[in-house]
Amino acid sequence: xxxxxxxxxxxxxxxxxxxxxxxxxxxxxxxxxxxxxxxxxxxxxxxxxxxxxxxxxxxxxxxxxxxxxxxxxxxxxxxxxxxxxxxxxxxxxxxxxxxxxxxxxxxxxxxxxxxxxxxxx
Amino acid sequence: xxxxxxxxxxxxxxxxxxxxxxxxxxxxxxxxxxxxxxxxxxxxxxxxxxxxxxxxxxxxxxxxxxxxxxxxxxxxxxxxxxxxxxxxxxxxxxxxxxxxxxxxxxxxxxxxxxxxxxxxx
DNA sequence: CGGTATCCTATATGATACTG
DNA sequence: CAGTATCATATAGGATACCG
Numbered sequence: 001x002x003x004x005x006x007x008x009x010x011x012x013x014x015x016x017x018x019x020x021x022x023x024x025x026x027x028x029x030x031x032x033x034x035x036x037x038x039x040x041x042x043x044x045x046x047x048x049x050x051x052x053x054x055x056x057x058x059x060x061x062x063x064x065x066x067x068x069x070x071x072x073x074x075x076x077x078x079x080x081x082x083x084x085x086x087x088x089x090x091x092x093x094x095x096x097x098x099x100x101x102x103x104x105x106x107x108x109x110x111x112x113x114x115x116x117x118x119x120x121x
Numbered sequence: 122x123x124x125x126x127x128x129x130x131x132x133x134x135x136x137x138x139x140x141x142x143x144x145x146x147x148x149x150x151x152x153x154x155x156x157x158x159x160x161x162x163x164x165x166x167x168x169x170x171x172x173x174x175x176x177x178x179x180x181x182x183x184x185x186x187x188x189x190x191x192x193x194x195x196x197x198x199x200x201x202x203x204x205x206x207x208x209x210x211x212x213x214x215x216x217x218x219x220x221x222x223x224x225x226x227x228x229x230x231x232x233x234x235x236x237x238x239x240x241x242x
Numbered sequence: 243c244g245g246t247a248t249c250c251t252a253t254a255t256g257a258t259a260c261t262g
Numbered sequence: 263c264a265g266t267a268t269c270a271t272a273t274a275g276g277a278t279a280c281c282g
Contacts, residue, residue, distance in 0.1 A: 006234050008167060011149045011214055013233060014221035019142065021274080028132045038244050046129060049276050054245060064228060075243045076282085085224050092216045093132055099213060100135035103206050107185060112134060113127050142255080159264050170256050175265060196263045197262085244282095251276075260267075 017063050022048055022056050024093055027082065030066060031090040035081045065089070138184050143169055143177050145214055148203065151187060152211040156202045186210070 007013045018024060022045065029044045030036050036044075042053060057080065060066045065086035071077040082090065104112045128134045139145060143166065150165045151157050157165075163174060178201065181187045186207035192198040203211065225233045 006236060008165065008236050009146065009149065010218035010221040010225075011146055012221075013225060014217045015142070015145060017221070017224060019145075021136070021140065024136060024140075025130065025132055028130070042244095044129065050245070051247090051277095052275055055275095070244095073243095076245085078244060085220070085227060088220060088223070092213065092220060095213045095216070096135045097131035099206070099209060100131040100133075100138070102209070103138060104131075104134060106206060115127060115129050163264095171265070172257095172267085173255060176254095191264095194263095197265085199264060246281075247279085249277085249279105251274105253274085254271105255273090256271075257269090258267100259269105261265085262263105 018060075018065065018089065020056070022052065023060060024096070026053070026056055026060065027065065027086060027089055028093040028097070030080050031082050031087070031093065035079050038078050038080070041080065060086070139181075139186065139210065141177070143173065144181060145217070147174070147177055147181065148186065148207060148210055149214040149218070151201050152203050152208070152214065156200050159199050159201070162201065181207070 005016070007016075018027060025045055026041065029041060033040065033044075038053075038057075042048070042050070045053065048056075057066065057068065061068050064083065067081050067083045069079045069081070071079070126137070128137075139148060146166055147162065150162060154161065154165075159174075159178075163169070163171065166174065169177075178187065178189065182189050185204060188202050188204045190200045190202070192200070
């Protein structure tokens with residue numbers, strides 16, 4: 001998010017902060033878990049590249065959507081959780097998820113497949 | 122949205138349908154207007170490229186989110202409106218917009234600027 | 243375990259010109 | 263007015279290897 005950018009709508013601003021291919025998903029999974037480690041998160045979003053996941057997390061941290069806590073242990077432990085405005089995003093993303101379910105039921109677009117063990121989120 | 126893709130979460134599915142840089146914005150503006158012509162829409166999303174706008178609209182039409190109505194007039198008139206699952210997206214996007222306003226107030230990220238005449242959406 | 247470094251690619255996006 | 267065609271490019275995203 002460039003600070004001097006000109007916005008034409010609030011949704012535009014929101015998308016600038018949490019838009020993109022992965023951020024909503026990451027936020028949703030952190031929210032669902034409460035607290036989550038890097039490795040768990042990676043397992044919940046299997047298709048994401050490590051470098052990309054790492055970068056997205058940093059950006060979300062910079063935007064004050066999430067908090068990153070490093071524990072000085074061996075092996076290392078790093079935990080992510082939502083903070084403030086990150087938390088208020090959860091219900092919205094839940095709605096979006098429900099919308100997806102309904103869309104799938106209604107239009108049944110080519111038999112949408114879900115990995116069984118992940119389906120319960 | 123590839124029909125044989127494997128999803129790990131409903132949000133993932135939703136994002137596949139209405140995600141991206143422009144689609145949520147387009148849907149939001151069509152929803153706000155009820156019915157809107159191509160040119161008006163372009164004015165509401167000034168930064169979008171015509172080719173891109175055109176393509177996004179076709180994709181949303183294919184996904185049965187919007188409806189495209191062509192009137193056989195000169196000069197040509199084409200109107201877009203939300204249908205079915207497109208309509209149920211409106212409250213969610215409104216929430217997202219409100220979230221952006223609150224984020225802006227709370228963190229006041231480098232004085233976010235809005236074009237005055239657009240601010241009222 | 244939780245990353246980063248390096249290098250690479252695709253796809254989305256964009257500028258411009260043109261048309262029924 | 264509502265686009266499409268053509269061409270160009272940037273940036274997000276990815277593969278792989280390696281490290282404290």
